[in-house]
Amino acid sequence: MMRAWSVPMVLVVCGSVMATGLVRGGDPAGAAALLPVFLLLAGACSPLVFPRSIGALEARRRSAVDGRPVVFWRPGCTYCLRLRVRLGRDARRLYWVDIWRDPAGAAVVREVNSGDETVPTVFVAGRPHVNPDPAWVRRQLAETTEA
CATH class of the missing domain: 3.40.30.10 (Glutaredoxin)
Structure with a gap:
């Protein structure tokens, strides 16, 4: 069961790390644009679709x-x-x-x-x-x- 969620979890973590880096670098708008992209990719790779x-x-x-x-x-x-x-x-x-x-x-x-x-x-x-x-x-x- 965990194997089915490994790719979506990696995408969420990567997106979160990148968004955090953008926020710390002073680009919250970039973070706000990037995170939903990673969340959509995670959803598309999940068993939910x-x-x-x-x-x-x-x-x-x-x-x-x-x-x-x-x-x-x-x-x-x-x-x-x-x-x-x-x-x-x-x-x-x-x-x-x-x-x-x-x-x-x-x-x-x-x-x-x-x-x-x-x-x-x-x-x-x-x-x-x-x-x-x-x-x-x-x-x-x-x-x-x-x-």
Whole structure:
């Protein structure tokens, strides 16, 4: 659980240290502009921007029932964040598995990526797709809801 928050915590600490240095150097306006940037970056790298994660076994079971894609991700991954942001509201309709919280999810990702934990790995109809284009994922989701 702590690993998921390590990058956001580092960003908050770095931003705070830099803002403190600016205030001490006589630039409180610069500090007031810099700190929110670091806080936004920390929020974007946190698990908060992703839909609630479920376990790999439950996600695959649900996907087998309704055909929706399963996304294996981890906090701090810029490619996962890109996928999440580009999917917009549609992201909530997918099943998200945080591989840092779910050892079974991490094992699934390593199995299909030659031992690497490469994310995002998206399973559509039981087939893995590593770092797919968000537009393609959106089309796959649309096809599952039409069927």
